[in-house]
Amino acid sequence: MEALGYYFAAASGAAGLFMLTAAVVSLLAGGQRRAALKMIYLTVGYAVVWIALLQLVVTRLWPAGIALGLPILWALWLTARPRSLNPLSRLPSAEPFDRRDTVFSRMQLHPGTAEYRRYYARHPEKKGTDDCLREMPPVGSPESPAYRPESALLTRACFSAVAHIAKESAPTESTGSLPRPANAASVLKEVGRRAGAALVGIARLDRGDIYLQGHGEVDTDEEMAVVYAVPMDYQAVASAPGPRSMSESALGYLRAATVGRTLTSAIRQMGHSAHLHANNTYLAVLPPLAVRAGLGEIGRIGLLVTEGYGPRVRLGAVTTGLPLAPDRPVSFGLQEYCRRCGLCAAFCPGEAISRASGPRKHRGVKKWTVNPERCYEYWRKIGTDCGVCLKVCPYARPDDLLHRALRRAVRNRPAAARLAVKIDELLYRRRPEFRKDG
């Protein structure tokens, strides 16, 4: 029994040292919150080990000791890794992108107009594909196969409301009526959350974030961006592809525009300029901004993936001249998870998502690419937006205890991604074969 006591003392001492080292490493890496958490684990771990030891000495109850020891080992394993930055944040800024090159903007060009002729004179390589797409029934039109009048009406009404909200936010009012609070960033985050956002962060605006066409439209003094994510309903997204998920997507844009409008107004009441970036009025590319604001990572799906809602979110941003403390990018092990998962690519009916084994450098950033023409062609074929990739992403599943535990394991130990992918596969019994291209 005496030997056993020494054994436990040595084990708990080693565990303590391990946690202390992990806490110092975290502190050096800038993760103060995680360091504090590790110290709490350390204290609780020690207490549990010593209670187990005491119980063993008094009652000689071996199973109690083992049962208490295993969770400690599990906690040690989960918390051993300091948080690293997302690869996207380590690379130089992206090259500015011309908004007129997006497939949605191109679909606004009407044959026979001067704009149409000018654009395809510059980009003859896109004309054949785009003309074929134009010949298909528009998404949500009565001629499309998935047409449902109520969903089509709701979708149109949402986008019309978004356009109205975005126009309302033209930088005319600047009341200057309220003093700027010292902690403006946390006040604005609270405003955003109470207006309906699930995640709000602050990022410094990079000139590479602004669409080429948007240069000159974003005030040069607007150096900061409040970036936010509004979740979409799980059940509605799970019905994709179809009219219900399409109208949920439109509702998401509307909720995002409302949050943005509220934030814009709050900032202007502090006497600073603010510009809302909502659907169809984006002057900046939001996913990289959202990454820098700490909202999530870019996954294989080519969209922002948040830890709690996956890609099942709509993004919005308000750029402003108000000085705000920026947040830090986060990493929760998504890159490793995406390498092993590939569900979005395997299920994508348009075969638009990269099956490459890892992200590649594209326009200055390292990421998996998505072919927008193939994706949009599928939308036109079925007559609604698609969203299958949003629905199948394991990070889009409900944020319940089990999924939180799996995500936590992957966050702290990317090596756990393989196990988490297997568990997801077991739970949801599915998957067409995922074949990587290279």
Ligand code: SF4
């Ligand atoms: S929306 Fe559909 S077609 Fe487009 S990338 Fe996602 S799964 Fe593929």
Ligand code: SF4
């Ligand atoms: S479905 Fe899998 S591979 Fe695709 S973004 Fe989600 S986690 Fe990554």
